[in-house]
Amino acid sequence: MAKEKVIILTHTADNISVDTVTRFVQEAGGEAIRFNVDQYPLHSRLSSVYRQGQQEIVLENESGIHTLHDAAGIWYRRSYNIGKGLDKIIDREYLPATLLESKRTLFGMIEGLDIFQMERYSVYRRLDSKEEQLRIAVACGLRVPATCISNDPAAIRHFMQSVEAPVITKMQSAFAIYREGQEHVVFTNAVEDEHLQDLDSVQYCPMVFQERIEKQLELRVNIVGQAIFAFSVNSAVAARAATDWRKDGAALVESWEPYTLPDELQQKLRAFMDTYGLNYGAIDLILSPDNQYYFLEVNAAGEYFWLDKLCDNAISRQIAHVLLGKAARRGN
Template structure:
């Protein structure tokens, strides 16, 4: 039975259970690792003895060997090391947390098996700038963009675009106030915003030309399968700039969409360049039927779309993990590897 290691956390959504169920249906064995319970409840041990590497995951008295897993699905690593400050003196927390991260991600990086995407590949995808440069190289359209912490550069960019400019963060940015997490959405830059733009010096932002929208697309690629859905975000005043503001209210408005073959092939080329097997891609379709690439979300959500197609995305993830369908994978260590 093929083992599949799933890296997630205790508060992740239903997609973990759905994919795990499908893995079992395909005679695989899912192993869930909630990293917010590491190291307080989980232990990782990597041992080289008798000319052999062994890696173990211990949880509540149960030991599982993971050096022989068939695949890894790095889904999320939210709240890694949660609760550590409750058991360690303050002066030791930072150093311990550094060792926790190094141990976990070092172990994952070293596993000689297929991974939907390695942690290091996810971190490369953090660069929205590289994504857009690769997209333009492949012939995809991207909005005119300025990424800067220079207030005067941002002001120039905004003032030279009479049709408007939007601002957004490059990371999953949220402000925690009074214990409540507030996501920073995409917003239109207003004239009065330029009066207080000097604070940009302390926090870079991404500015892009404001595009007219006919539709917004969410393209989920798993292996070589492309699942595309569209939404008319312009139907709701509050969703016109960022549909996520009305994400729950408009969840039933998403519909399957036939992506042009040329766009599909270029997106698959991007996946090849990054050597990743999962990506949630955002695209704007203008009233002139032009397609503008915005970004690839390396671990973007898919479960609300998965429901609309009877779990087809989850099933494809399961098949890719178990090697039943095409997947991008070049082993680093071959059994018969020899130096030439």
């Protein structure tokens, strides 16, 4: 009897999380097939065939030939560097079209798979709307900071005056700026008086402005299927991380601790996940000094490997079991 198999969509430079989930898939009697998308299309082949009303999707890569349409599930973890290396063999004038077609084909085939997916490409794109995230969070009973997303300096100034509290600013997408060979990642930052002089330039690039919530603790909540894994950190112990713990994430890595969420908050977070049909989400919360929980955002590909160590790899084990259908799933 053939083993149940799962597909892990990732890239060659991904971290230990993929290996850990693979181990738990194998321990549960399944087979994990790793699809490194940075090897596509240069070093792997992907084909979709419809015959007599039946769909067949086949991947050929360094580990062999694999059918994808009959897998128990697929973990869409990362899709970095699709088309890597094509610039060395494709003429420059054809390269943009070749990369576009490769991405369109890959994402289209994965979206078209009639199997359990954690998560679908279309769900990732839907989650790009922070506005919808906030709206759904409120509908599920969660508290959110006052927020303005705009490229209108006048609207932003009016928002800041109406909040009557300190304000932070951040970008909706994750990126870095490279200056003199150095990578400068754009994190969340406090808006100071001197920044207001440059506010007019926001017209050329919209930004997120949000009420700054004082922090008792920052929380990262990983929800996998119906299981909740919550962790907290006091980011104030590192001065650089006071506004955004990621600014000094390495210094704080040993400061995270398991955290028990109130039952009512767990119910609200599950309702939020149900609305999207998400089976994996890394949710960022703030616990204020007056013991109020504030929802910031969910990331369907949020990192968790440093937290997995605090719970004996229970997050990775749960991911493996959800992919294999051995643990409760949300409708997908």
